[in-house]
Amino acid sequence: MSSLDGMMPFRTVREEYDHLEETGALRADAAQRAIVDALDALLGEISTKRLATKSSALGWLFGKRRKTHEPVKGIYLYGSVGRGKTMLMDLFFQRLPVKRKRRAHFNDFMADVHDRIQRHREAVKLGETKENDPIPPVARALAKEAWVLCFDEFTVTDIADAMVLSRLFSALFAEGVVLIATSNVAPRNLYRDGLNRQLFLPFIDILERNVAVMTLDGPTDYRREKLDQIPVYMSPLGPETDARMDQAWQTVLDGRSEHADTIALKGREISVPRANGTAARFSFADLCEKPHGARDYLAIASRFDTLFVDHIPVMGQERRNEAKRFILLVDTLYDQQMRLVASAAVAPEELYRGTVGTEAFEFERTASRLTEMQSRDWLERVRQRALSPSEG
Known part of the structure; x- marks a missing residue:
């Protein structure tokens, strides 16, 4: 999509969605429109937080008034396949007014996490760091690189992922990271029937405290x-x-x-x-x-x-x-x-x-x-x- 001076031709998800509908690129869908409004509201919150955390005096005053230290709740969007979840998240991601953002397939993100954990453990063995627990430094590094994370196909099938998610995302949310994710299942059905699932359940509680859970279902696949x-x-x-x-x-x-x-x-x-x-x-x-x-x-x-x-x-x-x-x-x-x-x-x-x-x-x-x-x-x-x- 073209841009001018770094600005998107359509500033909001709704503007782009309406344009796509008018040009016949997609069909009107009331269920999708409700999600569009929620995504635009989240864009507004993220924009406010970004402005408030700037180093200028005006930004500091604005931030103090708006209580920017309060965490921004993300969105967890789930529903059946083919309903347009990924399309909507991409429209949102394109308009994110922050440089430190990341969009990834969830499996790719977790593969990166495990690689970082392994590298940290090797650094401990070599005496390059005294921080034995790899989760806090990995979370800090991830948050420094991107404080808005967009995940597609959020699903948990691997026990190695399941066992680190609670501590990892507790640390990420503590760092102020905002999560937007799409999935085919509700949070309570993640890793269902997985090995040692009781150890995974705290992650679901952490996730639900930090995102608004929304569903997208409609008649058209x-x-x-x-x-x-x-x-x-x-x-x-x-x-x-x-x-x-x-x-x-x-x-x-x-x-x-x-x-x-x-x-x-x-x-x-x-x-x-x-x-x-x-x-x-x-x-x-x-x-x-x-x-x-x-x-x-x-x-x-x-x-x-x-x-x-x-x-x-x-x-x-x-x-x-x-x-x-x-x-x-x-x-x-x-x-x-x-x-x-x-x-x-x-x-x-x-x-x-x-x-x-x-x-x-x-x-x-x-x-x-x-x-x-x-x-x-x-x-x-x-x-x-x-x-x-x-x-x-």
């Missing part, structure tokens, strides 16, 4: 509308198909950044090369040339609801092991009712050309399922499953 327009099985392989897969992936990302991820499973890790939120992207080689089994595929299906698989080749007798894994993968995705977006050398019924062994017979079922997973009926079943997820 805008992301799903976009997803329904993308092809889900593309062939033959080549630059054009790769470009179409990339375009479909960008539609799923919906403006978010991607990152590498891992899934812990029975003392080992499954590497996820590209992920964001509930979507992951692998190559056929990642999934079927490595020694993965049913438990691995189920773990992937439990973490994500949309899976991209690039470069599915033609398989013959020489690739029986890969074919077996691919059969197992498709069976798992089918049973879990996942959305599969794939690029392949040929149509599903031509993918396996071996004639000996059980793979040829079993692959008939795989081809049939791959065809069904492209149908409108299948995609509607996937949609309904996504619209009514469990709260876990």
